[in-house]
Amino acid sequence: MTLTLSGTSAVKAAGPRRPIGVLVAGALLGLVVLAAALAPLLAPYAPDAIDLSSSLVGTGREHLLGTDSSGQDLLSRALYGARTSLVAPLLLLAVAGVLGVTLGVLAAWCGGWVDTLVSRLTDVMYAFPGLLFTVLIIAVFGTGTTTSVLALGLAFTPTIAKYTRSLALSEARKPYVDAYRVQGMGGVRICARHLIPNLGRSVLGYLVVLFGEALMSLATLSYLGFGAQPPSSDWGLMVQEGQAAIVQGAMLPALVPGTAIALVVVCFNVVGVWAADRLGRQ
Numbered sequence: 001m002t003l004t005l006s007g008t009s010a011v012k013a014a015g016p017r018r019p020i021g022v023l024v025a026g027a028l029l030g031l032v033v034l035a036a037a038l039a040p041l042l043a044p045y046a047p048d049a050i051d052l053s054s055s056l057v058g059t060g061r062e063h064l065l066g067t068d069s070s071g072q073d074l075l076s077r078a079l080y081g082a083r084t085s086l087v088a089p090l091l092l093l094a095v096a097g098v099l100g101v102t103l104g105v106l107a108a109w110c111g112g113w114v115d116t117l118v119s120r121l122t123d124v125m126y127a128f129p130g131l132l133f134t135v136l137i138i139a140v141f142g143t144g145t146t147t148s149v150l151a152l153g154l155a156f157t158p159t160i161a162k163y164t165r166s167l168a169l170s171e172a173r174k175p176y177v178d179a180y181r182v183q184g185m186g187g188v189r190i191c192a193r194h195l196i197p198n199l200g201r202s203v204l205g206y207l208v209v210l211f212g213e214a215l216m217s218l219a220t221l222s223y224l225g226f227g228a229q230p231p232s233s234d235w236g237l238m239v240q241e242g243q244a245a246i247v248q249g250a251m252l253p254a255l256v257p258g259t260a261i262a263l264v265v266v267c268f269n270v271v272g273v274w275a276a277d278r279l280g281r282q
Helices: 002-014 021-035 074-110 112-127 131-140 145-171 174-181 188-222 237-246 252-281
Strands: none
Touching: 021 074, 021 252, 074 145, 074 174, 074 188, 074 237, 112 131, 112 145, 112 252, 131 145, 131 188, 174 188, 188 237, 188 252, 237 252
């Protein structure tokens, strides 16, 4: 009996085994992040090196993934493009996370007209499709990665605000909140030091799930010409630039960055759903 209990305790301590799909997706994401970090060492050419004599060259020893219409090495561009394609969604979610969590906690804690105002504000933002709302902001402030990140950050804010509000409403009813109030602790201090940190795991898991959507949204803006601008190696921009080569029978200029986007989004969705489930239980 002792051996059985000890074995059971060991299994519980080790925790549930990760599904093979999560392990594979995590490994692929790790490789992508590592490749982006080591891009200057791994890239055989400069990402903006133009060689018209090598235009639309297929795979070979000199160009492992071929070249685009300007003779730029696709492998080098994809490696450097991974940097902006991965960092920009993180910045986007950071902006949306700060604004969304602040609004959600404020609405749940204050209630009354503040809750109504925040709810109506998020409803109005929901009335506009996220991409349309972003394009309107870009039309006013101009194109570029920075504008795209800030505009999409605002577009993602209502979703995070509603999610945070639902969590905060439940958290604010717990006994420890009343205990701190009895001790004379102010609402701002309770929220900043206790309530928001207690929501951290669930919110973080939700943000991980949203990463793939954020990456896709930024790639879409770059593809439409509103996001990253030449000579950037952003994956979405690479797809747009490589589209013309399809008519000439060259698929690689659009296929390489498109595959990279799809791979990272799928892997992040797999890992994100698993992480959100795990964080939500703890």
